[in-house]
Amino acid sequence: MSGARGRGARWRRQRPLRTRLALAASAAVALVALGVCTAAFFVIRYEMFHQLDLNLTQSATRLTQEHRGGSPDVLAGECRYLSAPACAQIVPAAPADDPARPFLLPVSAPVREVAAGERAPYFTNTTLFGEPVRMLTTPFGREKALQVALRSDTVEQGVRQAAGVLAAVGGAGVLLAAGLGYWVARTVLAPVARLTSTAERIAATRDPRHRIELPPGPPGRQDEVTRLATSFNTMLGELEQSVTAQRRLVADASHELRTPLTALRTNAELLARGDRLTATQRDRASGALGRQLREVTGLVNDLIELARDEEPRPLLEEVRLAALVEHTVGTARTHWPMTTFLLDIAPDAAPVTRPGVPARLTRLLTNLLDNAAKFSPPGAPVEVALAASGGTVELTVRDHGPGIAPRDIPYVFDRFYRAEAARALPGSGLGLAMARQIARAHGADLTAEAAPGGGALFRLLFEAGHSVGRAHEL
Structure with a gap:
């Protein structure tokens, strides 16, 4: 048993999926076609013999009504030529009562039992003068049995013709099943073949710009x-x-x-x-x-x-944003002693907490404060404000420097991007890119804009219902 399973597994591995699917679909359709043809053959055969049996029963009934009390002899037709509608004879229960003329139809012990009332009527197939006949044996009055025979060669010929036609239909069904199986496998697996080809092309060229060609159709009805x-x-x-x-x-x-x-x-x-x-x-x-x-x-x-794509999974905490902002601003005052930092925390924002990684959030705020202090002119303050409203928390950092030109706003968070006003200042151009990455990982939105009256304004918005991103992004 295990050897057969092993051979089947090897066969599945060695044969392409398209071949296996085509064979499976062909086998399924072929089995259905052969099953339908076989069932149709037996139904036709049954109906044709059933019709012959009905004819025999009607002939027996007619003869019983016409010859009640008749002698045990041939009732109708010349059985030698089987040209009559039905060849019939009456058989007594006792052999001693047999007529002088020999019986034309075969008489056996079951026939005597029917005549004696010991057995129910029955049908049988026999041969008479070299021709196949169908014979009914049924009771006929008291202690007698009536035998009625009809030629069955036409029925058998019809059954053979039906078998030949159904065999041809079944063979055509098998061929059609093979074609349909191949078509189904090719059609169904065409997207998979394109997917495989694209994946192999990408693996060979290491170019991810390739795409799989999709069939036309509305997006909602795709398989x-x-x-x-x-x-x-x-x-x-x-x-x-x-x-x-x-x-x-x-x-x-x-x-x-x-x-x-x-x-x-x-x-x-x-x-x-x-x-x-x-x-x-x-x-x-x-x-x-x-x-x-x-x-x-x-x-x-x-x-x-x-x-880096992944980091050690951090332990998330409920971070009090107000305390974290106070600590970060205090650190910035130490690093930038010549810059004044003004902090405004709204009363509604003081108890607000958000799930996050304190070290990463501290890095985000430090980058924003360092950027603001770097561009602030001597004597100009950096304004930091934290406010909360309806579950949304907003942190703003504003400086009074040269501001951000409209053409630079779309690129201010790009890696290594530095505006003309910042190219003479120290820095790598990565701080704001890192700040946005940390903000997105915490489900926050970081934007930049030109502040009214001059300077740059950065908004960090924690919206209600947003969750912290994946751990490796943090």
């Missing part, structure tokens, strides 16, 4: 295979975006790292020839080398934050 192809196309679109973003990140990172690495190599080469430098030159080169190392380290850390 399961078409929906699978649609989902695969959607997955390919997401993969293409991911690959494009990854390539762009690598290209931008290599571009951003080229300048500080060149400066690091230059200063390192200068320090390697320290015996030729004065003490002041060595101190200046050493300080520049330290600043550039910190800049490169910060840039690499930011790239790791943005590029």
